[in-house]
Amino acid sequence: MNKALKLEKRVLKLIYLLCLLLFTNLALLQKPFDKKALIIGVILCIIIGLSHYILRRFYPDGDKFMFIFSSILAVVGIAVLYRIDPSFAYKQLVWVTLGIIGYMTIVIALPDLKSFAKYKKIYMITTLVLMPMGLIYNLVMGSSVNGAMNWVYIGPFSFQPSEFGKIALVLYLSASLMNYESKNVIKEDFKQLIEPALVVMFSLVCMVLQTDLGSTLIFFGISVTMLYIATSKKKYVFTCLGLSAVGAIGAYGVFGHVQRRVKIWLDPWKYQYDEGRQIVQGLYAISSGGLFGVGLGNGYPDLIFASESDYIFAIICEEFGIIFAVGLMIIYFLLFYRGIRIAFLTKDRFSLLAAVGFSTMIACQTLVIVGGIFKVIPLTGITLPLISYGGSSMLTIFFALGILQKISEEY
Template sequence: MKKSIRTLQFFIYLFVFIGFLNLALLKSPIDTLAGVFFLVIFLIIWLTTWVLKKYYPMGDRLIFLLAISLCSIGLIMLFRLNKSIATKQLIWLVLGIFLFLFIVLYLKKGLIKFSKYRYPFLAATIIFMSMATFFGVEILGAKNWVKIGPIGFQPSEFGKIFLILYLSTALSDIRSRKQLLEPCAVIGVALGFMVIQRDLGTALIIFAIAVTMVYLSTSKIQYVLISLGLFSAGGLASYAMFSHIRRRVMIWWNPWLYVYNESYQVVQSMYAIAMGGFFGRGLGMGNPEYVAVNESDFIFSVICEEMGLLMGFAILILHFLLFYRSIRSAIHAENNFTKLLTSGLSVMIATQTLVIVGGVTGFIPLTGITLPFVSHGGTSLLISFLALGIIQKVSEGDESEGQ
């Protein structure tokens, strides 16, 4: 295992070096900022792996390396698209790493102590899930952003974390159907706010999290079937009530019919992926300007155009391996609270990946969410590293301390 970790770490360094060297040589004179990016990422990887190895050698260090591999791919592409955005993303990455290390280093007694904060987690869930409904601004058809001066964020990103924390406390000791009423009501309220905000992507993620956690806590397949039925009914109701959702479904069903207006983004995304072929057109050689929102929602498409489907598959494989290592940590958790918490966070990241990749490739209706660890987005990156820190803590096997 130690040898495989060192090998993976070396290849990450090599990939980042080649990527930013390529970007530096594209400019005349040579772009020295690319060298600064490489050095910062190198130091992030070296310092974080050193801390994990020195203080928590029993933890799963592959979790961090898989995530930073995805971040490196995203930063290379963001630097190629827009240096200003890439610089902001690098700053958010540094903040995310500090948050990750803070959780790993300072939760001395494990996570079980948080299982007693059920109702504070419930209150925080409702506050963050509802915030955009009352104070949000509409962007690209969805009212899911809140802006305070120059700063904008998606409250539902924080709401998902608090929902998982709440469900982990509420479902960790389920003994009767009656005990399911409260958590199911909270899930329904959270989904209701997402419908009102027309945030289809987050609704899908919340549903996947909820179904997974309810099934893990009860082992009853009928609850999954009931949930699917209720979600389908809610989806049909949303389709009937909101023109924004009807338009998304219409675009997905036949994008070529609306290629010059409503489905322009999706069609350009599919063209970009097709133009890249298996090996890509070369970093800096594509036309990402034809793809809308290419730094966030459609970054997967422009990566495939310039780095090829090979890199697209690599991103999916890295996310799959990250999910596998995270779920592996959940399986070895020593109590129901941390088992459910780690499972919920793992499903959150995996579902978000599947939803956005499925949307930009035309497999499912498009939803405006970010690709975890890859897309530009400070809130998303911080939440992803917060989740990763908790998963890392569980992998250390210390979660039973303090019981």
């Protein structure tokens, strides 16, 4: 048995231990003993163990730790959701299971990712359809969710088209930028970038109109990073940053919801009994948790709006402590590192750009929501990857991770 396999098995045992300890603790919080919590813990251990066995047994050339890191985050997420409301945890278990099935399907069924570079038009059309879908639906139906117009309802089911639009956008930019060649004539150079630039601008405008500021930041981060990797030209990055600054000032002047977000961010205590209550209660929760937390089950998640989604990281800080929360951030960093490592080990340019795009997507989403909770940037209502409650986000992240896993086999 080689050292890498020994390390994997050691980490897996720690995941099993963490899972069983968390859900045993949750079971003991209830009187009488809550057997359902323990059953969820056992189910998670079986799903993770079986999936890892399949990857290691039949696809030994791929990345060895990406699935393990994502499993840790999913376990913590379901445990915290069970503490908040067991009904959330039951649904999240289904989404995690479907996400892992999707992850495994991509690895097992798809050929090499480089064979998908030829479908640029399909990715572009998919992006152009998904991005405005939430806006059009909510304008027609005259509805919104907490002021945002990024949800679509089909019977009892709901989903965020922009979540799946992120996947399409990354694949489109990968296919569009893979053949970029530096030209001495600016006009010729610009011709290669005008189409992807227009698609990205269209996507950003759609997100702003849907009041989905979090997705706006994520899409911008993905696009600028992929542009720089494809062209290696800093002038394009600075141009994008300059245009984004102008756009941000313009959006602040035109859209009232942007002004409200900024005002609340600058002085949440002024609005602590109204629109700023969520931020203030979140900061109180983080501060009360201290280094080691108040203990699982001893916090007050009911005081924070959207504690199961937007503000689940504040609940983790309160009940598990800031040290545990920093540990989760390290796992996110390791997940990002594995993705970037995959990007620069593959020889195919389409696969390289896709890996950079998906890794950046996960990193940006994490930093944007954590930055908003800690009041570093204005709060945006997005999910913490693999931890927050939400089917659309869970499926999207596992889909992205599945593609990264597939690329890792192309070394």
